[in-house]
Each structure stands twice: as structure tokens, then as C-alpha cells.
Amino acid sequence: MEINATIPTHRAQPVRIHRNAVAPVVAGPWTVEAIQALLDKPFMDLLFEAQTVHRQHWPAGNIELATLLSVKTGGCPENCGYCPQAAEFDTGVKADKLMEVDEVVRAAQAAKDAGATRFCMGAAWRAPKDRDIEKVSALIGAVKGLGLQTCATLGMLESHQAQALKDAGLDYYNHNLDTAPEYYSDVVSTRAYQDRLDTLAHVRTAGISVCCGGIVGMGEAPVHRAGLIAQLANLQPYPESVPINSLVRVPGTPLADSAPVDPLDFVRVIAVARITMPKARVRLSAGRQQMGDAVQALCFLAGANSIFYGDKLLVTGNPDVEADVQLLGKLGLNGHRTTTTEKEQTECR
Numbered sequence: 001m002e003i004n005a006t007i008p009t010h011r012a013q014p015v016r017i018h019r020n021a022v023a024p025v026v027a028g029p030w031t032v033e034a035i036q037a038l039l040d041k042p043f044m045d046l047l048f049e050a051q052t053v054h055r056q057h058w059p060a061g062n063i064e065l066a067t068l069l070s071v072k073t074g075g076c077p078e079n080c081g082y083c084p085q086a087a088e089f090d091t092g093v094k095a096d097k098l099m100e101v102d103e104v105v106r107a108a109q110a111a112k113d114a115g116a117t118r119f120c121m122g123a124a125w126r127a128p129k130d131r132d133i134e135k136v137s138a139l140i141g142a143v144k145g146l147g148l149q150t151c152a153t154l155g156m157l158e159s160h161q162a163q164a165l166k167d168a169g170l171d172y173y174n175h176n177l178d179t180a181p182e183y184y185s186d187v188v189s190t191r192a193y194q195d196r197l198d199t200l201a202h203v204r205t206a207g208i209s210v211c212c213g214g215i216v217g218m219g220e221a222p223v224h225r226a227g228l229i230a231q232l233a234n235l236q237p238y239p240e241s242v243p244i245n246s247l248v249r250v251p252g253t254p255l256a257d258s259a260p261v262d263p264l265d266f267v268r269v270i271a272v273a274r275i276t277m278p279k280a281r282v283r284l285s286a287g288r289q290q291m292g293d294a295v296q297a298l299c300f301l302a303g304a305n306s307i308f309y310g311d312k313l314l315v316t317g318n319p320d321v322e323a324d325v326q327l328l329g330k331l332g333l334n335g336h337r338t339t340t341t342e343k344e345q346t347e348c349r
Ligand code: SF4
Pocket: 076, 077, 078, 079, 080, 083, 084, 085, 086, 123, 124, 125, 126, 155, 347, 348, 349
């Protein structure tokens, strides 16, 4: 039986719901104004709505534990203002060449032995060359051979490169939009927003699942946070995985002196990501070391259901494993390992 209801008025288009319906899946479109209105809701109302949406689509208390390996570190020609791997910033990160297959297999096997089901490989390239794709394809094949799902984040891809990665067995590709289009040039000047969207389209066309999110705390205005969520939520379909990062202010990067984000504002972004992308894994990503247990708990309440697990992300720190085990235990949450999921990370991508 249909009842004459719309929910809620912030959605760009009213949604008719049926009595006994589980939950309407809203695939957009979302306006920036509608998302801004969500961000501005009374905090408790916003968290209540986000947790309600979360429980309609996900089992309560289930947290994905993702891990990530940097297979090619540093020396990147891009100038992402948050990233310690950019060659032009003096951050102390040493540039390494691509790891050999046997090294990666050892790491993947160790991840599998620790319970991982998915393994993510990150490389600090602007855009891989075809010969790089060949080498990474060998890594993907080897990791796949261990019975793990595979994920990669390699920078911008051409369509034939995305297809080659798919053919090699790649399951997920991470490529973050970082922020709203209007603020993008304040963060990076060596590429355009459309470049990111093009790569995401190539990945989708190749049949690879998408991991795509952004970073909060780079000096952006609230409207830019709304703009980022609008971009993500309006992708058709929206990403399977949405990493939300809190900027890790690394000395030597241009954004090192950014004002810290208000923790409650960060929680709001998590909540709005959950509401607008109900079936996505929303990953609480970089910046957890600075948050403390209470803020992380609020993020879980707001709908985050994935974290990076392990002492290091790509080159920045992460809470140690024991601290995460204790936190999840204190909160009564059930972590399950999947080495990177739909991954993403913090230094970029
Ligand atoms: S975020 Fe990625 S693309 Fe940007 S500088 Fe770092 S490694 Fe390069």
C-alpha cells in the first residue's frame, strides 16, 4: 500500500514510499543546497537520520577492516597540497621504485594469513605508463593467485589501461575526488577535476568497482564539503566505497598549517555521506590517530562502517592494531578483515 509521503524535503526529488518498505534507495540527483541543508541540521537529528539509514542497509556493528600496501612510494610529479609523496615537497619521504612481485606476494600472503580477503596496492604516479600497467598487472595476477580480491590506486588511467587492469583481475580501483570542483585548484594545480572524473568513467566502463572519496580539513568552506558529497553521490552509480579522510598535516606540505577541522564537523560529513550513499562502504580513513576514541565512536554512529587497519597507511601513521582491537571491543563492534576494500587512502589518489 502506498502512503502519500515524501522523505525528507532535502532530497532533490521527492520519493514515494510504501508501507513496510525497507528503505528507499536514493540514487540522486542531490543538489549542493540539499546537502548543505543536511550538514546544517541539528547534530543529534543528523546522527539519528544517518544511523537510521545505516541500519536499513547494513548490519549494525559490522566494521570492515581494510589494509593497504604502498608498492611504489614517493617521487610523484603531482603537487597535491596534502601529500608527502609529492616530489617537490620536502617531507623526508624517500622515493622508491616499484616493488618486485615476490615482495608483494609476501606482503599479500601475510595479509591473507592475518585474515584479509582483499589486498590493495598503491603507487605514487601521476598516470602510469603502459609498461607500468604491465608490471602492476603481474602483481595483480600474483595476488589474485593467492585467492585474494585485488584493489589498486595508481593515478589517472586511460580507458585501455583500465581494461588491461580488469583483464589482469583487478576488482577495485581507488581514485579520490578530494574536494569540490570549485576548491580543487586551491589543492592541486597539476591536473584538473575533469581528469579525475574521466578516470572514474574509464574504471566504471571497464567493469571495475569504484572507491572514491575526499579529504576534510584542507581549508575548504562548508559549501565545498557539500560540493564534494554532491559530486560523489551523483555519480551513476555512486561509488561502492567512499573514504572520508581528515587531513593529516604533514610538515613540508603546503597544507601543513591548515586549521584543524572541528571534529563534530567531520562527523557531520560522515553522516551526510551515509545518508546520500546508503549502500556504500563509508570508510573512516586518514586522521584517526588525531581523533581519539570518542570522535571515532561518533563517526561509527554516523554510519562509517570501514576503517584502515594496520600501523601505517601509505606513508602516514595510523592507530596501532591493538588500539583498534580495543576500541572496537569497547564499542561492541565486530571488525572483519578484508584488506582494502574498495580502498582508498589518504594520501590521495
Ligand atoms: S596524492 Fe597521489 S597524485 Fe597527489 S602527489 Fe600524492 S601520490 Fe601523487
